[in-house]
Amino acid sequence: MLAVGTVVWLASELMFFGGLFASYFTIRAAHPVWPPPGAHLDTAQAGVFTAVLVLSSGTMQLGVRNAEQGAMGAARRWVVATIALGVLFLGNQALEWSRVPFSPSTHVFGSLFFLMTGFHGFHVLLGLLAMAFLLVRMAGEGRDPGDTPAVEVVAYYWHFVDVVWLGLYATLFLLK
Numbered sequence: 001m002l003a004v005g006t007v008v009w010l011a012s013e014l015m016f017f018g019g020l021f022a023s024y025f026t027i028r029a030a031h032p033v034w035p036p037p038g039a040h041l042d043t044a045q046a047g048v049f050t051a052v053l054v055l056s057s058g059t060m061q062l063g064v065r066n067a068e069q070g071a072m073g074a075a076r077r078w079v080v081a082t083i084a085l086g087v088l089f090l091g092n093q094a095l096e097w098s099r100v101p102f103s104p105s106t107h108v109f110g111s112l113f114f115l116m117t118g119f120h121g122f123h124v125l126l127g128l129l130a131m132a133f134l135l136v137r138m139a140g141e142g143r144d145p146g147d148t149p150a151v152e153v154v155a156y157y158w159h160f161v162d163v164v165w166l167g168l169y170a171t172l173f174l175l176k
Contacts, residue, residue, distance in 0.1 A: 006153045010160050013123075017164050020119065024112050024171060035109045035176070038101055043173045049092040050169045053124075056085035057162045060155045067138075067151040075151060076138050079131050082158065086128045093121050113172060120168055123161050130154045 028034050063078030097117070102110040134154050138147055 002149050002153055003156070006156050010156060013160065017119075017167075020112075020116050021167065021171065024116065027108055027112065031108070036107045039107070039109045039113075040101060041113075041173050042096065042099070045092070046096065046169060046173050049089050050165065052085050052092075053089045053162050053165055056082045056089070057159050059085060060158045064148075064151050064155045067148045072138055072147065075147075076135060079135055079138075079151070083128055083131050083135075086124055086131075086158075090121060090124055090128070093117060093124075116168055116172065120161070120165055123164070127154070127158050127161050130157060 059078050059081040063075045063082065066072070066075035066078060097114070100110075100113070102113075104111045104114040131154055134150055137150060
């Protein structure tokens with residue numbers, strides 16, 4: 001039941017991000033020059049941190065596998081590794097925001113860039129908080145039968161956040 005509820009909730013999140021993508025492409029279609037002059041983004045650096053985020057999905061999945069096998073110590077270590085990678089990604093996003101040569105009020109691309117990456121960053125932060133609570137839940141010596149489903153649900157969310165970023169990276173950084 002927990003997995004079904006999570007999938008339904010993620011479907012609503014998918015619609016939210018779908019609306020952001022629809023807005024982006026609608027506005028982009030109305031502008032003959034896109035992105036506007038001066039909207040340079042560091043595609044290579046963002047690509048490296050995209051790889052970091054994708055790697056974090058792998059570490060999270062290793063946490064799920066270890067939880068399923070009852071190896072909660074190893075599962076906790078993989079969740080900690082995932083948190084570290086997620087923090088690196090968010091740190092890069094903050095650095096990127098401080099370095100872009102535009103603001104949300106410079107042009108519509110700037111508004112969309114900060115809106116889309118900001119909401120994604122917020123979702124990454126929520127995922128990191130969920131993993132922190134997961135670690136607290138998994139801290140006890142005994143085995144809680146609810147630990148594995150909790151790890152799986154957090155992993156669903158984390159994989160979703162990663163997939164959304166792949167779409168954002170392709171849209172904002174690669175499509176010209």
